[in-house]
Amino acid sequence: MADWPDADELKQVLDITSNDWDETIDRVLASAILKVKQDVGCWDEYETEPDDSLAQAALRMGELMGLRPDAVPNTFSGDPTYLRLLSGHRRKFSIA
Secondary structure, X not given: OOOOOOHHHXXXXXXXXXXXXXXXXXXXXXHHHHHHHHHHXXXXXXXXXXXXXXXXXXXXXXXXXXXXXXXXXOOHHHOHHHXXXXXXXXXXXXXX
């Protein structure tokens, strides 16, 4: 199993070199991790751990959120890279 990405990884992806944005990066990353957990569904904090794909999905979501903070909600859920990384991990599906 892998660990969730840390703020330094996200700063590297976003090409941020200063420490001025650390608090914002922490919030963006926390939001991205929460989004991945919600998209997987039925996430148990005590029993479920991320694998490499889910950790990378959180990093991708953090990148998308960091680059476009003013985007329409749920815009990023359809990102092809994000969807590929979540493939096979979903535990809940919407019913129309």
